[in-house]
Amino acid sequence: MTLSSAKPAFPAGIYGITAEKFSAGRTNVEVARAMIAGGIRLIQYREKRPAKSFAEMLAECRAIRELTRAAGVLFIVNDYPDLALLADADGVHVGQDDFPVPEVRRLxxxxxxxxxxxxxxxxxxxxxxxxxxxxxVGPIFSTQTKEDVCAPVGLGYLDHVVRACPLPFVAIGGIKEHNIGEVVARGARTVCLVTEIVGAADIAATVRRLQATCLAAAGV
Known part of the structure; x- marks a missing residue:
């Protein structure tokens, strides 16, 4: 399908996701700020209940929305269309067991x-x-970031999506600095790394290095 002209384009490069559990004591807002400093073009807020109340999550989403809007960075909320609406995010990301896409579109x-x-x-x-x-598209490799995650889908499913799916996609799951080049070389234009970024001592420098690796693997 083709995105409507009113929608932002889905960017290539690193797709950032917050994960406070793995962020070495830094808040989601601090991590988002550092990602932006590194030149990231899309950030997804991912936080699960009951770790935080909805009020806490909304406050974080609104703070990250301010940062991303000022920097021209897309902001996506994971799982919760209501939080996305209240924070005026650019969109929402849902799973197979969440609200169906047509119902989310209605909201x-x-x-x-x-x-x-x-x-x-x-x-x-x-x-x-x-x-x-x-x-x-994932999890490409084994990952411990999410609980109750399905078994790795492997590079075969990635190859199928590159070949047969008309939608933009983000490759995710177990992707690290040592294997990101292989994922990009197989056709992934947008790639997500979670712990590799949020747990880094220097998040901004890590994002810049990973972006450069993506460009090199893509032959840009």
């Missing part, structure tokens, strides 16, 4: 991005039919 309207996590070809095809703007 957010036509001008927000909706991403959907997928783990197999049938889910990618269904995402196109449902009207998702982009999909998550």
């Amino acid at each position: 957010l309207g036509p001008d927000k991005l909706i991403g959907l996590s997928t783990h197999e070809p049938a889910q990618a095809a269904a995402a196109v039919e449902a009207g998702a703007d982009y999909i998550g």
Whole structure:
């Protein structure tokens, strides 16, 4: 599908996700600020209940929204369309067991991005039919960042999406500095690393280094 002219374009490069549990004592807002300093173009806020109340999450989302808006960075909220609306985020990312994409579209309207996590070809095809703007492809490799995550889908599913899915996508799951080049070389234009970034001693420098690795692997 083609994004409407009112929607922001889905950017290539590093897709940043907050994960306070792995952030070495730094807050999600501090991590987002450092990601922006490193030149990241998209940040997803990901926090799970009951670790924080909705009031705490909303306050963080609004603070990150201010930072991202000032820097021209896209801001996506994971799982919670209501938080995305209240924080005026650019969109929301949902999983297979969350609200269906058409229902999320009813809440957010036509001008927000909706991403959907997928783990197999049938889910990618269904995402196109449902009207998702982009999909998550993974977990490519084994990951401990999320609880109750499915088994790694491997590079074969990535190859399928590159070949057969018309939607933009982000490759995610177990991607590190040592294997990001292989993922990009196989056709991933947007790649997510979580702990590799949020747990880094120098987040901004790490983002810049990873962006450079992506460009090199893509032959840019």
